[in-house]
Amino acid sequence: MREKxxxxxxFKIENGFKLFIALYFLLYFCIGIYIFPDYGVxxxxxxxxxxxxxxxxxxxxxxxNREIAALSGTPELDxxxxxxx
Numbered sequence: 001m002r003e004k005x006x007x008x009x010x011f012k013i014e015n016g017f018k019l020f021i022a023l024y025f026l027l028y029f030c031i032g033i034y035i036f037p038d039y040g041v042x043x044x045x046x047x048x049x050x051x052x053x054x055x056x057x058x059x060x061x062x063x064x065n066r067e068i069a070a071l072s073g074t075p076e077l078d079x080x081x082x083x084x085x
Contacts, residue, residue, distance in 0.1 A: 047082065054080050 058077040060066050 050082070
């Protein structure tokens with residue numbers, strides 16, 4: 001038969017372990033925020049977004065047979081040419 005002291009001791013150990021895990025991840029998060037204070041903006045984000053929209057429109061049209069009205073201004077894949085200059 002279990003005594004009351006064993007249950008209390010087990011409860012303290014389990015809660016202590018949970019507290020340790022929570023503090024570990026909190027510390028890990030804080031270090032991450034401190035190390036990477038700003039990710040910045042890269043120069044090719046707009047170009048990458050345009051590429052993804054063209055691909056998304058193509059997949060929706062060719063595979064799912066649907067047109068998305070919000071992408072009507074996006075060029076078709078077969079006529080998509082980007083000028084990098």
